[in-house]
Amino acid sequence: xxxxxxxxxxxxxxxxxxxxxxxxxxxxxxxxxxxxxxxxxxxxxxxxxxxxxxxxxxxxxxxxxxxxxxxxxxxxxxxxxxxxxxxxxxxxxxxxxxxxxxxxxxxxxxxxxxxxxxxxxxxxxxxxxxxxxxxxxxxxxxxxxxxxxxxxxxxxxxxxxxxxxxxxxxxxxxxxxxxxxxxxxxxxxxxxxxxxxxxxxxxxxxxxxxxxxxxxxxxxxxxxxxxxxxxxxxxxxxxxxxxxxxxxxxxxxxxxxxxxxxxxxxxxxxxxxxxxxxxxxxxxxxxxxxxxxxxxxxxxxxxxxxxxxxxxxxxxxxxxxxxxxxxxxxxxxxxxxxxxxxxxxxxxxxxxxxxxxxxxxxxxxxxxxxxxxxxxxxxxxxxxxxxxxxxxxxxxxxxxxxxxxxxxxxxx
Amino acid sequence: xxxxxxxxxxxxxxxxxxxxxxxxxxxxxxxxxxxxxxxxxxxxxxxxxxxxxxxxxxxxxxxxxxxxxxxxxxxxxxxxxxxxxxxxxxxxxxxxxxxxxxxxxxxxxxxxxxxxxxxxxxxxxxxxxxxxxxxxxxxxxxxxxxxxxxxxxxxxxxxxxxxxxxxxxxxxxxxxxxxxxxxxxxxxxxxxxxxxxxxxxxxxxxxxxxxxxxxxxxxxxxxxxxxxxxxxxxxxxxxxxxxxxxxxxxxxxxxxxxxxxxxxxxxxxxxxxxxxxxxxxxxxxxxxxxxxxxxxxxxxxxxxxxxxxxxxxxxxxxxxxxxxxxxxxxxxxxxxxxxxxxxxxxxxxxxxxxxxxxxxxxxxxxxxxxxxxxxxxxxxxxxxxxxxxxxxxxxxxxxxxxxxxxxxxxxx
Numbered sequence: 001x002x003x004x005x006x007x008x009x010x011x012x013x014x015x016x017x018x019x020x021x022x023x024x025x026x027x028x029x030x031x032x033x034x035x036x037x038x039x040x041x042x043x044x045x046x047x048x049x050x051x052x053x054x055x056x057x058x059x060x061x062x063x064x065x066x067x068x069x070x071x072x073x074x075x076x077x078x079x080x081x082x083x084x085x086x087x088x089x090x091x092x093x094x095x096x097x098x099x100x101x102x103x104x105x106x107x108x109x110x111x112x113x114x115x116x117x118x119x120x121x122x123x124x125x126x127x128x129x130x131x132x133x134x135x136x137x138x139x140x141x142x143x144x145x146x147x148x149x150x151x152x153x154x155x156x157x158x159x160x161x162x163x164x165x166x167x168x169x170x171x172x173x174x175x176x177x178x179x180x181x182x183x184x185x186x187x188x189x190x191x192x193x194x195x196x197x198x199x200x201x202x203x204x205x206x207x208x209x210x211x212x213x214x215x216x217x218x219x220x221x222x223x224x225x226x227x228x229x230x231x232x233x234x235x236x237x238x239x240x241x242x243x244x245x246x247x248x249x250x251x252x253x254x255x256x257x258x259x260x261x262x263x264x265x266x267x268x269x270x271x272x273x274x275x276x277x278x279x280x281x282x283x284x285x286x287x288x289x290x291x292x293x294x295x296x297x298x299x300x301x302x303x304x305x306x307x308x309x310x311x312x313x314x315x316x317x318x319x320x321x322x323x324x325x326x327x328x329x330x331x332x333x334x335x336x337x338x339x340x341x342x343x344x345x346x347x348x349x350x351x352x353x354x355x356x357x358x359x360x361x362x363x364x365x366x367x368x369x370x371x372x373x374x375x376x377x378x379x380x381x382x383x384x385x386x387x388x389x390x391x392x393x394x395x396x397x398x399x400x401x402x403x404x405x406x407x408x409x410x411x412x
Numbered sequence: 413x414x415x416x417x418x419x420x421x422x423x424x425x426x427x428x429x430x431x432x433x434x435x436x437x438x439x440x441x442x443x444x445x446x447x448x449x450x451x452x453x454x455x456x457x458x459x460x461x462x463x464x465x466x467x468x469x470x471x472x473x474x475x476x477x478x479x480x481x482x483x484x485x486x487x488x489x490x491x492x493x494x495x496x497x498x499x500x501x502x503x504x505x506x507x508x509x510x511x512x513x514x515x516x517x518x519x520x521x522x523x524x525x526x527x528x529x530x531x532x533x534x535x536x537x538x539x540x541x542x543x544x545x546x547x548x549x550x551x552x553x554x555x556x557x558x559x560x561x562x563x564x565x566x567x568x569x570x571x572x573x574x575x576x577x578x579x580x581x582x583x584x585x586x587x588x589x590x591x592x593x594x595x596x597x598x599x600x601x602x603x604x605x606x607x608x609x610x611x612x613x614x615x616x617x618x619x620x621x622x623x624x625x626x627x628x629x630x631x632x633x634x635x636x637x638x639x640x641x642x643x644x645x646x647x648x649x650x651x652x653x654x655x656x657x658x659x660x661x662x663x664x665x666x667x668x669x670x671x672x673x674x675x676x677x678x679x680x681x682x683x684x685x686x687x688x689x690x691x692x693x694x695x696x697x698x699x700x701x702x703x704x705x706x707x708x709x710x711x712x713x714x715x716x717x718x719x720x721x722x723x724x725x726x727x728x729x730x731x732x733x734x735x736x737x738x739x740x741x742x743x744x745x746x747x748x749x750x751x752x753x754x755x756x757x758x759x760x761x762x763x764x765x766x767x768x769x770x771x772x773x774x775x776x777x778x779x780x781x782x783x784x785x786x787x788x789x790x791x792x793x794x795x796x797x798x799x800x801x802x803x804x805x806x807x808x809x810x811x812x813x814x815x816x817x818x819x820x821x822x823x824x
Contacts, residue, residue, distance in 0.1 A: 397618065
């Protein structure tokens with residue numbers, strides 16, 4: 001182990017989740033407690049905060065408020081979607097980051113995000129190596145989409161999956177109270193991978209969920225969809241459908257973007273999104289009462305329905321990033337490895353090369369989706385079920401959530 | 413007290429709530445345990461099940477499953493929206509109901525619903541009196557809309573209010589993570605009364621909620637709305653808006669139904685509903701990134717976020733209906749009376765004439781809404797806060813909800 005003493009920067013990037021702040025807590029708490037780390041800075045809006053010299057001194061935060069981060073959804077420090085240039089083409093940003101690193105004697109950089117964020121991490125790390133600036137760079141995984149390469153699963157996915165499954169079970173009860181029947185279409189996040197839409201299948205497994213589930217891993221066919229719905233509606237008098245926002249036709253066009261004659265032949269923008277579009281198409285085909293429901297932001301910030309397993313693993317991933325970096329590791333993302341002991345799910349951290357994880361997407365295996373492409377198979381359930389276990393102990397004030405209140409004192 | 417021995421029918425009517433089954437539990441459990449009630453029947457799809465002779469024998473249900481009703485959202489027996497004719501014009505339905513009542517020796521009729529359901533109750537009661545059939549008829553209140561006359565509040569409202577406030581607090585965290593800003597419009601149920609939309613103000617009171625709230629109790633002005641949003645967006649870089657689905661222009665036209673040039677000048681049906689429509693109008697005016705979120709069915713079936721106070725009061729209202737009927741009372745709806753003892757909220761049941769409650773709507777007092785008509789005042793918060801207190805103890809299986817499974821054995 002080579003000792004490296006200096007400050008650390010932590011940043012959050014990409015779309016927020018219910019537990020990204022739990023990872024933040026893991027990084028910040030562990031870093032504050034480590035003698036080799038002299039200062040812990042939180043970057044405002046991820047790498048943009050580094051470029052803008054907007055760093056919060058996390059040592060000034062109240063310990064209890066930091067702990068509340070474990071149950072505070074979304075990115076408490078602010079996030080960004082910022083694509084770093086190729087440093088061989090334009091190294092302006094990298095020079096600026098080096099300048100800031102030197103200014104604050106930053107020797108540790110922890111970045112919490114998805115594929116793009118790991119790409120950012122990787123580029124910064126390689127640049128620092130090239131210019132000979134000693135700095136350890138570690139990625140902390142985050143994405144409700146669960147599409148990061150090299151890890152069994154991603155922090156944030158399970159809590160969103162649990163929110164989706166629970167909400168589907170509740171809506172299932174509601175959407176069949178009348179004897180007149182209804183077709184209900186639920187739109188779920190996941191542009192390129194169907195992990196979240198597939199999680200709606202948990203509701204079905206537990207007796208109250210979608211009859212049909214469409215993932216972006218297979219091509220969508222409107223005619224087949226309408227005939228699937230029609231068949232079930234005729235059989236049961238009701239039909240519940242879960243669709244990933246990323247479903248697309250065989251030619252790659254997103255269904256949400258395509259103009260169909262069933263919806264708006266004049267090519268006007270569809271204000272209502274995919275759920276409304278499909279519900280309308282079903283209505284025109286079957287005459288059924290329809291309801292399109294978009295889970296929207298709710299599914300990624302529903303911390304009150306988080307998985308305790310997810311929270312604990314998120315904290316663990318942040319902690320592992322710091323501990324490994326202090327031990328001398330750099331250029332890695334923390335990932336998860338699953339095992340079973342006497343049937344009990346065990347999750348341990350592992351390390352994955354940043355270069356491998358950057359910009360690669362992990363999709364749902366085709367064999368976990370049924371032959372017809374309108375449902376999931378048992379291995380999917382077996383995969384996701386252990387991840388959603390356990391209820392969070394929620395800090396509340398007057399029965400409403402009590403989220404972390406950070407002081408956000410700017411570093412000089 | 414005049415003793416009346418015979419069977420009881422219980423039915424659920426109108427839109428479901430998170431706790432309507434808790435009221436069902438209160439009625440069914442109390443009735444099953446009462447020696448004067450010989451049989452307890454659950455009507456399938458409310459009064460329609462009576463007309464169709466579709467009655468479930470509740471005595472055959474497992475006691476534990478009945479208890480699970482307290483945390484099972486939506487109408488477990490099925491609901492209906494069925495308007496009874498004026499018996500002086502057409503008494504077909506009433507004759508049929510009398511026939512069924514005689515067939516099963518029904519002497520108690522409990523009906524759980526909102527204004528229309530109380531109208532049904534009232535008409536049946538008056539008809540039975542007219543034809544001299546001894547039967548006690550009691551209404552059990554239910555509506556997330558909280559618009560029933562004569563009662564301090566309605567079972568179902570508080571749980572929906574808590575779902576709305578919690579969700580707004582979570583979305584608030586999510587909707588401001590980027591430095592680019594966003595305007596978020598959240599559409600909330602409540603066609604004629606703004607109780608639910610107003611409940612979003614709880615989130616604001618607790619530090620993370622809508623900047624603007626529009627209720628149907630005041631006239632909506634699109635120009636004023638856009639300038640409100642623009643002002644706040646310019647000031648804060650973000651803006652969160654809660655709107656009741658029932659907001660309307662001064663001429664009474666629902667905003668959701670009006671075609672504005674900002675949305676679709678060709679008069680096509682708006683698939684996406686009000687939130688999408690307003691978000692689009694804001695986008696055109698301000699250029700801001702926008703997001704319209706419709707809480708849809710989620711807000712009325714989110715039993716995992718129910719108020720324990722609401723659950724307990726719902727059970728109590730069902731119990732009170734049975735106990736009062738057995739004592740000789742008829743023709744009443746159970747309502748709630750609020751008092752405070754040493755600052756502690758107390759809720760007791762009271763009885764209201766069915767004739768008074770049928771078809772009357774209780775709106776949010778104008779003085780509980782701010783002068784500008786874009787927010788609520790402190791008395792609204794003081795009113796709603798005690799109602800949402802307490803967390804439910806949720807029956808779960810593998811961290812997913814375990815809802816009641818009724819056998820629904822048809823009576824012969």
